[in-house]
Amino acid sequence: MKKIIISTFAISALLFTTSCEDDFDTDVKDIPVTAGEANFSKYVSLGNSLTSGYRDNALYIDGQNESYPSMIAQQMKLAGGGEFKQPLMADNLGGIPSAGIPNKKILAVVAGSLAPVDAPGTGTTTLANIYSAGPYQNMGVPGAKVAHLLAPGYGNPAGLPATANPYFVRFASSSSTSVVADALAQNPTFLSLWIGNNDVLGYATSGGDGSNPITPVDGSVGVGFNSTYTALVNTLFPNGTTRKGIVANIPNVTSIPFFTRVPYNPIPPERFNTAPTGSPSNQNANIDALNTQVFGPLKQILTALGQGSRIQLLSKTQGNLVLLKDESLTNLSAQITTALVSAGVPVQQAGLMGQLYGQARHSTDQDLIPLTTSSVLGTTPSSPLAIAPFDKYGTTYPLEDKHVLRGKFNGVNGEVEEVLTATAAFNATIKSVADSKNLAFVDMNAKMIELNSKSGIVWNGVRYTATFVTGGTFSLDGVHLTGRGYAVVANEFIKAINAKYKSTLPQVDPNKYSGVKFP
Incomplete structure (x- = not known):
C-alpha cells in the first residue's frame, strides 16, 4: 500500500x-x-x-x-x-x-x-x-x-x-x-x-x-x-x-x-524491485520484462489501431504513470484479443488481456489522482489474470473510474x-x-x-x-x-x-x- x-x-x-x-x-x-x-x-x-x-x-x-x-x-x-x-x-x-x-x-x-x-x-x-x-x-x-x-x-x-x-x-x-x-x-x-x-x-x-x-x-x-x-x-x-x-x-x-x-506519475521505479537485497539490476530486469511481455506488445497493437498514445513503456529513472480505465475510449478488447492470439498468446489469456486493456490507458499530466487513491495504488486486485508480483492496481491493472478524475486525452475533454x-x-x-x-x-x-x-x-x-x-x-x-x-x-x-x-x-x-x- x-x-x-x-x-x-x-x-x-x-x-x-x-x-x-x-x-x-x-x-x-x-x-x-x-x-x-x-x-x-x-x-x-x-x-x-x-x-x-x-x-x-x-x-x-x-x-x-x-x-x-x-x-x-x-x-x-x-x-x-x-x-x-x-x-x-x-x-x-x-x-x-x-x-x-x-x-x-x-x-x-x-x-x-x-x-x-x-x-x-x-x-x-x-x-x-x-x-x-x-x-x-x-x-x-x-x-x-x-x-x-x-x-x-x-x-x-x-x-x-x-x-x-x-x-x-x-x-x-x-x-x-x-x-x-x-x-x-x-x-x-x-x-x-x-x-x-x-x-x-x-x-x-x-x-x-x-x-x-x-x-x-x-x-x-x-x-x-x-x-x-x-x-x-x-x-x-x-x-x-x-x-x-x-x-x-x-x-x-x-x-x-x-x-x-498525488502526482499523475506516482509509481517509482523501485516498485519493480523484487530482489531481497534491493539490487537495481533486478529492478531494471523486471521493468525490461514488463515492457517486453506486456506494455511493448500492447503499444504495438494499439499503434497499429491508431491508438498508440494510450500506453507508454515503463521508465527506469523517473516516476511511472498509472494505468487507468477510461470509459470514454473506444473499447478495443476484441481487436487486442485477436492480435494477441495471432502473436501466439493462448486464447484464454489473450481474451482476459483484451478485456483488461480494451479501454485502458496510462495517465497524463491532465489527469487528477485523488488523495484517497493512495490507499489503493499497489494493492492486489482479485482477477484470474496474474502478472505476479506486479498485478497491482495502477501498475498492470487499470484503476477503476472512481479512483481517477480523468482529464483531457487526445484533445477530448x-x-x-x-x-x-x-x-x-x-x-x-x-x-x-x-x-x-x-x-x-x-x-x-x-x-x-x-x-x-x-x-x-x-x-x-x-x-x-x-x-x-x-x-x-x-x-x-x-x-x-x-x-x-x-x-x-x-x-x-x-x-x-x-x-x-x-x-x-x-x-x-x-x-x-x-x-x-x-x-
Whole structure:
C-alpha cells in the first residue's frame, strides 16, 4: 500500500519564516472599529462543511471553535455584534457511531513514516437533538448542497440517510423545518452564505463515476443550480429587506491538495524491485520484462489501431504513470484479443488481456489522482489474470473510474473539464445574484488559486500555501482547512464586508490558530 509520507525536511519547512510583506494589505487594525452601514447584532452563517469548521475528515469541537464564521463573529462583537453559538459535537473525535461516521484523521507513525490514520477511540456524539441549547448561529451543515438548505425535513431522523442529514438532525428546531427556515427564525441582521461546493465536489471526489452527479446548471428550483441558488438568496434577502450579507463563490478542485498531492506519475521505479537485497539490476530486469511481455506488445497493437498514445513503456529513472480505465475510449478488447492470439498468446489469456486493456490507458499530466487513491495504488486486485508480483492496481491493472478524475486525452475533454466548466457556470450565477441583491462578494476561487501558487500568501512573516500538510492551511483530508486556513478565509470575508459596507472590522491573525498537529 502506498503511504502518504511527510518528510522531516517538509516539517522543518513548515516552521520557516520569511521577511516578505504581508499579503493581507488591507487590514484596518489601527482604525476605530465601526459597523459602517451594516448591523452585526445578529449574525447567522449558512453553508456546508467549510462553514461548520469541519477538518481532518470530521466535525469536532476544536475544529468548530476555529470555524471562519466564529472568527468573523468575534470581530463583529467589537462593532456591536451579539452572541454566536455553534452546535458543538460531544468530543474531539468527531465520529458518530450510530450514523456510521468515522473519527477524525490524525498523523501517526506507520512503518517508520508519518501518515494520516483514523483517531483511536469511540466517538460519543449521538443523533440526539440539541436545539434546546440553541438556536445556533453557525448553520453550516457538512454535506449540504444548495437545494438542501431549502429542503423541509432535512433534519428529520426518519429521513436518514436519503432525505435528511445527520448533522442537521442534531440541531434542527423540528423534524419538518429547513436550514433556511431556522436561520430566518432568528431574524438575523447580517448573513453569510458559502454554499455550492458540494454541488460539484461530490462528483469530483468520487472520480466522476456517476455515484454523485454534478448538479445541473439549468432546471427548476431544487433541480438546477441557477434557479435554486437564486431562490435561496431571494429567500434570505427578500425585496425591501434591510438585512445585509455576503456570499462567496466556489474554488476549483484543481486548487486543493485532495487533487494535487498525488502526482499523475506516482509509481517509482523501485516498485519493480523484487530482489531481497534491493539490487537495481533486478529492478531494471523486471521493468525490461514488463515492457517486453506486456506494455511493448500492447503499444504495438494499439499503434497499429491508431491508438498508440494510450500506453507508454515503463521508465527506469523517473516516476511511472498509472494505468487507468477510461470509459470514454473506444473499447478495443476484441481487436487486442485477436492480435494477441495471432502473436501466439493462448486464447484464454489473450481474451482476459483484451478485456483488461480494451479501454485502458496510462495517465497524463491532465489527469487528477485523488488523495484517497493512495490507499489503493499497489494493492492486489482479485482477477484470474496474474502478472505476479506486479498485478497491482495502477501498475498492470487499470484503476477503476472512481479512483481517477480523468482529464483531457487526445484533445477530448474529460471529467476534470466537466468539473471546471460547471464550477465556472455556478460562480457566474453566484456573482450575478450577489450583484442583483447588492451583497458583498468574496472571490474564494481566486484566493485558493493564489494559495495554491508557489509563493502562496504571507502573514507576519509566515508563508502559507495549499501544499498538503506542510503548507499550513489544509487539514489531513486535503479538502477542508486547518484553523490557520479558516483564518485566511475569515480575512477574505472581513475585507469584502469592510469594502462593501464601510465597516472597519479588524482582520484575524492566522498565526494564532492551529495547523496540522504532529505526534
